[in-house]
Amino acid sequence: MRIIFFAGKGGVGKTSLAAATGIKAAEAGHKTLIMSLDVAHSLVDIFDLGRDLLDQNRGKPLKVRENLWLQELDIQEEIRKNWGAIHKYLSLLLNTTGLDEILAEELAILPGMEEVSLLLYINQYVQRKTFEVIILDCAPTGESLRFISIPTTLEWYMAKIFKMEKTLAKLARPLAKRIYDVPLPGDDYFDALEKLFERLQGVDRILTDPRITTVRLVTNPEKIVLKETQRAYMYFSLYRMLIDAIIMNRIFPEGVQDDYFRDWKKNQEMYRQKAEEYFSPLPILNVPLFRGEVLGYRQLKQLGDQLYAGRDPLDRFYTDQPYRLSKINGNYQLRLKVPFITKQDIDLTTLPEELIIRIGSYQRHLPLPRSVAAAGTVKAKLEGETLTIQFEGA
Ligand SMILES: Nc1ncnc2c1ncn2[C@@H]1O[C@H](COP(=O)(O)OP(=O)(O)OP(=O)(O)O)[C@@H](O)[C@H]1O
Numbered sequence: 443m444r445i446i447f448f449a450g451k452g453g454v455g456k457t458s459l460a461a462a463t464g465i466k467a468a469e470a471g472h473k474t475l476i477m478s479l480d481v482a483h484s485l486v487d488i489f490d491l492g493r494d495l496l497d498q499n500r501g502k503p504l505k506v507r508e509n510l511w512l513q514e515l516d517i518q519e520e521i522r523k524n525w526g527a528i529h530k531y532l533s534l535l536l537n538t539t540g541l542d543e544i545l546a547e548e549l550a551i552l553p554g555m556e557e558v559s560l561l562l563y564i565n566q567y568v569q570r571k572t573f574e575v576i577i578l579d580c581a582p583t584g585e586s587l588r589f590i591s592i593p594t595t596l597e598w599y600m601a602k603i604f605k606m607e608k609t610l611a612k613l614a615r616p617l618a619k620r621i622y623d624v625p626l627p628g629d630d631y632f633d634a635l636e637k638l639f640e641r642l643q644g645v646d647r648i649l650t651d652p653r654i655t656t657v658r659l660v661t662n663p664e665k666i667v668l669k670e671t672q673r674a675y676m677y678f679s680l681y682r683m684l685i686d687a688i689i690m691n692r693i694f695p696e697g698v699q700d701d702y703f704r705d706w707k708k709n710q711e712m713y714r715q716k717a718e719e720y721f722s723p724l725p726i727l728n729v730p731l732f733r734g735e736v737l738g739y740r741q742l743k744q745l746g747d748q749l750y751a752g753r754d755p756l757d758r759f760y761t762d763q764p765y766r767l768s769k770i771n772g773n774y775q776l777r778l779k780v781p782f783i784t785k786q787d788i789d790l791t792t793l794p795e796e797l798i799i800r801i802g803s804y805q806r807h808l809p810l811p812r813s814v815a816a817a818g819t820v821k822a823k824l825e826g827e828t829l830t831i832q833f834e835g836a
């Protein structure tokens with residue numbers, strides 16, 4: 443079983459590279475599913491298939507080739523299957539608070555329902571061994587971070603809030619009916635939530651098991667895109683997901699000599715070097731800018747050939763967790779690998795969302811959550827290849 447996430451900023455090439463990887467895996471004989479985690483689905487468009495094909499399929503996996511399936515969720519179908527009592531209560535709530543019935547039904551699709559539905563599928567496919575490879579085409583960074591935080595958030599909600607809410611609703615129901623117009627959720631609402639939660643059990647273990655799941659961060663050699671990639675790198679690591687490669691997409695090929703692109707090429711060169719500094723020791727896979735949009739099976743396959751250049755796309759290209767943030771006795775501690783460095787003076791500078799580490803010629807900018815960066819004192823210790831940074835008073 444192998445799951446690979448393709449994540450990154452909007453428009454960097456996630457869907458194309460996810461599709462290209464899926465094609466390579468399927469052609470190597472693995473039963474492969476490419477799933478879109480983006481509400482603005484575009485998988486079918488990139489494969490240049492008719493949209494009605496997938497619409498008829500109502501969000502189920504659609505076989506497009508030998509060993510290759512595509513899946514884009516149909517939220518209405520999911521609500522019917524998974525969210526019945528929950529959706530009914532939410533629409534009733536919105537409806538009684540004055541919204542038109544149709545609008546209430548539409549609005550009762552909570553942010554997160556689609557993502558939870560996807561997690562249910564992933565869990566089910568892994569348990570039932572439906573596919574050997576699942577490729578996940580993520581939404582732009584912010585939303586995909588919310589996606590991976592769902593299992594932890596739900597776990598917390600079920601452990602801390604759910605039982606209390608259920609008991610309170612039971613106690614308050616007879617009373618509140620007389621005082622307020624707003625209906626309280628019934629037992630079927632709570633039962634449905636509980637059942638959903640049960641079906642999600644284990645999915646966080648799948649996503650954080652580095653033998654199964656790895657993340658590939660797609661980026662471009664540009665300042666703002668790189669900055670967001672660094673942030674994504676930190677957050678995925680915070681959720682203990684293993685990032686096994688950075689994919690540098692849209693590099694101007696050597697053949698482009700036109701004077702008009704001279705500055706573009708120079709800047710790309712500079713940002714590629716910066717990327718090496720930022721992300722080492724992670725491998726960076728380079729992909730050139732194609733002559734035009736990458737559309738249809740043949741071109742996607744060519745993109746896959748360029749991307750993996752003879753490597754097996756299912757390999758884990760990096761297996762270490764280069765970066766680990768934990769909370770020990772109330773203080774944050776960051777441990778990171780800094781290979782090939784001999785002990786010298788360590789210089790640390792904290793900015794509102796960033797830590798700059800300098801050890802001799804080694805320099806590293808690490809984005810930090812604000813709560814961590816707010817620490818009063820920051821100390822560092824180098825032991826072998828491991829640098830430990832202690833934040834106190836955050
Ligand atoms: N290496 C490349 N060369 C040429 N065109 C590319 C390359 N990579 C991606 N594209 C094109 O760039 C556009 C955006 O790519 P894609 O849809 O894969 O990005 P995305 O990251 O999934 O975007 P979104 O965040 O909107 O989902 C597409 O038209 C695609 O064909």
Ligand SMILES: [Mg+2]
Pocket residue numbers: 456457458480484579580
């Ligand atoms: Mg996309």
